[in-house]
Amino acid sequence: MNLQNLRVFLKVAELEHITRASEELHLTQPAVTKIIQSLEQEAHLELVERQGRRIVLTHAGRVLQTYARQMFSLEREMDDALAALRDVHRGEIKLAANTTAGVYLLPSIVARFRSLYPQVALNISILNSQDIIDHILDWSLDFGIVEGEASQLPESLNVRFFTRDTLILVVPPGHPWCGYEKISAAELGDNVLVVREPGSGVRDMLERELACRDISLKPLLTLTDNEAIKQMVISGVGAAVVSFLTVQRELASGDLVQIPLADMKLQPELSFIQRPDKQLSRAAQAFFSFLFPLAESPA
Structure with a gap:
């Protein structure tokens, strides 16, 4: 008609x-x-x-x-x-980040972006890295920030290095490992670690590093939340390998103790990912330029 x-x-x-x-x-x-x-x-x-x-x-x-x-x-x-x-000053940006980036890095970034573009609606989800990849691939998100090596991400995605994280081993005060100068990778394998769920960047990197040494990770306990893991460790349930960013306050207060790792250097990349064929709004392009001021806006 x-x-x-x-x-x-x-x-x-x-x-x-x-x-x-x-x-x-x-x-x-x-x-x-x-x-x-x-x-x-x-x-x-x-x-x-x-x-x-x-x-x-x-x-x-x-x-x-x-x-x-x-x-x-x-x-x-x-x-x-x-x-x-067409309008950079309005529109919606759909973004997801892994827990480390979403809780400890994004708030200050979002606050600065909002001061420049107060009318832009930011829709931010906190998901594990694999879920973010899935949602990027099915067109649900504009951008994602995931933890893990860029070489392990799907080749179909545009991947840009954002920053580097550091994973450390933490235990509660009084834990038997507090008297150790260093802990070896072999000692992490069997029923000692409280860890994140499969699909999280921290879990994936830890499993890959242990596998390179022919060690299988056998978790003591699996949880989906960094805060829950910290509380389990503080309560004496077990040890954990966590992002340094997530435990700075607890290390400073003495609620957690860092134990050096003997033969492992865990520094996963935080990467900014997107579909190369997704049409972005002017607002989303502005957000990209805000994070990477010297880069060209993605297509």
């Missing part, structure tokens, strides 16, 4: 009057009447009934009115989405 004819029909339905509709639309009354008749012929149904000077919708007319409203609502949504692509 002709969209302009549907607009005329909606105005007639709204005002329930041919003459008033023609005046608001700056059309002649015969032109409005002809458009309604044309729609009826196209639908093979009567859409309106005259009751004196008023126009009343038939059941078919009400059905058409409902769908026409939905169509023009979608048209407005489309116009708004296209405007957001």
Whole structure:
């Protein structure tokens, strides 16, 4: 159906009057009447009934009115989405970060970005690295920040180095390892570590490093939250390999003790990832440029 004819029909339905509709639309009354008749012929149904000077919708007319409203609502949504692509000062950015980046790095970055672009809606999720990759690949996100080596990420993604993390071994005060000068990789394998779930960047790097030494990780306990892991260790449940960023306060207060690792240097990369073929809004491009001021905005 002709969209302009549907607009005329909606105005007639709204005002329930041919003459008033023609005046608001700056059309002649015969032109409005002809458009309604044309729609009826196209639908093979009567859409309106005259009751004196008023126009009343038939059941078919009400059905058409409902769908026409939905169509023009979608048209407005489309116009708004296209405007957001043109306008750097509005729109929405969908971003996900692993727990370390999302909790300990992003807040200060977001605060500075918001001071420059207060009208931009930031939709931020905290997920493990594998979930972020999955959501990037299925078009759900604009960007992601994940932990792990860039060489281990899907080749179909654009990957840009963001910063480097450091993983350390922590125990509670009084733990038997507190008297050790260093702990070897072999001592981490069997039922001593409280660890993150499979798919997290920390867990993946730890398992790869142990596997290189023919050691299989057998966790004492698996949790999905860094804060829960810290509390388990503080309570004396076990030891943990965690991001240094997540335990600075506990190390300073003495609630946790760092034990050096003898033959492992765990420094995973935090990488900024996106689909190379995803069309980004101007706001999303501005966020990228905010993080990497000397880089070209991604396509």
